[in-house]
Amino acid sequence: xxxxxxxxxxxxxxxxxxxxxxxxxxxxxxxxxxxxxxxxxxxxxxxxxxxxxxxxxxxxxxxxxxxxxxxxxxxxxxxxxxxxxxxxxxxxxxxxxxxxxxxxxxxx
Ligand SMILES: [Zn+2]
Numbered sequence: 001x002x003x004x005x006x007x008x009x010x011x012x013x014x015x016x017x018x019x020x021x022x023x024x025x026x027x028x029x030x031x032x033x034x035x036x037x038x039x040x041x042x043x044x045x046x047x048x049x050x051x052x053x054x055x056x057x058x059x060x061x062x063x064x065x066x067x068x069x070x071x072x073x074x075x076x077x078x079x080x081x082x083x084x085x086x087x088x089x090x091x092x093x094x095x096x097x098x099x100x101x102x103x104x105x106x107x108x
Pocket of ligand 1 (some may be wrong): 047048049050051052090091094
């Protein structure tokens with residue numbers, strides 16, 4: 001997965017970003033993946049990247065990504081003020097696809 005563009009934060013700093021269509025599965029794939037879950041997982045969080053429900057074991061290993069209000073991913077430590085939509089859980093396998101610095105331990 002590649003950096004697709006940059007955004008400029010409130011301090012004029014240039015931040016690397018990955019556009020939504022680069023990091024997230026298509027809506028069709030996400031919808032199909034959301035339907036796949038096992039008994040007991042139906043209320044579990046979905047991976048923001050692929051839409052799959054995470055098992056309890058997967059949740060324990062989940063990572064977080066930092067998303068802008070436009071749906072871009074930015075490094076987890078990026079200071080983007082009001083442009084931040086917050087942090088979202090992704091599965092550990094999906095998290096391996098993002099560049100270094102773009103995922104952190106969930107809840108950290
Ligand atoms: Zn995933």
